[in-house]
Amino acid sequence: MIKARIIVTLKTGVLDPQGKAIESALSNLGIDGVGQVRQGKVFDVTLEGDDAASAKTRLDAMCAQLLANTVIENYSVEIV
């Protein structure tokens, strides 16, 4: 079995109102020196089989077809 972690983040230049709201909440907590917060998503996926190359192909396919909206998001795949 292969375990992978997929991280989906907003592309640079895409407004992230949720990140902005978190920035302001951090400021309200008195946590200083926070420049910018960008919110993303993490998916932990397990795949059948032991072939990393085949797993990578399937992981890229699931990212491109569903887990990320590539109009606004980037993704990275890491086999852990």
Place this chain on the structure above:
Amino acid sequence: MKTAVVLLPGLNRDRDMIAALRTITGKAPQTVWQTETSLPDVDLVVVPGGFSFGDYLRAGAIAARSPVMRAVAEAAAKGMPVLGVCNGFQILCEAGLLPGALMRNAALRFVCREVKLEVVNARTRFTSAYGQGQIIRCPVAHHDGNYFADEATLKDLRDNDRIVFRYAEGTNPNGAINDIAGIVNAAGNVLGMMPHPENLIEPEHGGTDGRGIFESALGVSQSVAA
């Protein structure tokens, strides 16, 4: 005039849409469940609003990969008119039938109010009942209506008159880029819009400004439908 409405779990404006289509055409639309792999032969198919699949992952993301949406894509490619309202617009974008994406409202609040829409292009098959530049009233109710597309896509939309509706008179409720409220595909047979025209089609609704979209798409005039 034959119409169909796509049904997906979690939609909640499907009955409004069915009532609107029945009022305008005099006949109940056919309904097409998410597992269907083909559409009936109709003059207009509508993907209504709501929160399909709980908006899990992203608004419209799961619905866009359902069997019925593959059927909608195939029918759209053959020229069938498709209207997506609210969640329907999000689904059409997620399915790749329309460019861009609908993100969380800039103010992070659900908005339920009336906005003003400018009919930016009255020459589409969905807007011929309106005048070019006409300002109409329309209700909105959404949490993810903040339209976004990259500069190249926006240029394409502008250059090819594919922006059909813009929020007018400072009523942009969600931060949508260029005040975009509705767009068509390149072929002009797929319209997606965040506002709910189906909720403003009878005097009892407080107005009939939304009627023109259905009358244009179905080629029925007010006098015939009334």
